[in-house]
Amino acid sequence: MIVTGSERRISELCSSWRKEGLTVGLVPTMGALHEGHLSLVEIAAASSDRVVVSIFINPTQFGPGEDLEMYPRSIDDDCRAVEALGAFAVFTPDVNTVYPDDFSTEVHVAGVSQGLCGTARPGHFDGVATICTILFGIVKPDLAVFGMKDAQQLAVIRRMVTDLRLEIEIVAAPIVREPDGLAMSSRNKYLSAELREEASLIHGGLFAARQLALTGEKDCSLLRKAFIDHLRKAHMLSVQYAETVDPYTMLKIDKIENRVLLAVAVFAGTTRLIDNILIEPEV
């Protein structure tokens, strides 16, 4: 497996594969890989001939006071893990390579990037859309895999790829959960044992809301309430948002007629965790 920070090297490598008629799958990451990320690599390996994993902690998607400096780093372990799954290359550019001094572009995807994390983290999705456009331009993948835990990110990337006619298949990977239901996240490392225990209520709350919908409840305000009520058992969790939205447009939905995504952001102490669940209407 090739590990390189050189944009030219990775771009030439991918172009040589394409000339051989091989398809390229990209898994963009910020490193500190857990089983959720590894499932993305497995999906990419099953759907393309050559998998490239990018590892880049993208500063432009972090706001002031967020965890850019302390974001966990484990590059050697990350490389070993993705190599074992059949990745052919890991792209690890440095910040100056990605954003040279005269870099002047920002990709803004309107509509779908508003609300939810877009409100809670202003500018976040501009950073995500910009870095993904850069990575897509360097690697020129046939497909790219994104996790469904970051549902709004997935929707933003899908919208962007469609609008800009990027001819990249965006593959959505299911959320991978810990045995107690907590969605895997690099930020789970920040949690103390007490917070970690309480954090598993998030998943319980999502399932309680879905259960209510399965009994025929169509009023989304009651589903959101069921989630929030479930978390009342916790002392150290505070809900930043719990919204029912369309999974593609991220527009708010008040009544279940089609599939609805219940998307939540919860602070466990100072650590912000996001999660979601798809709710299908009873037919």
Ligand code: PAF
């Ligand atoms: O989901 C992430 O880890 C990041 O937002 C991504 C897609 C790698 C862009 O930096």
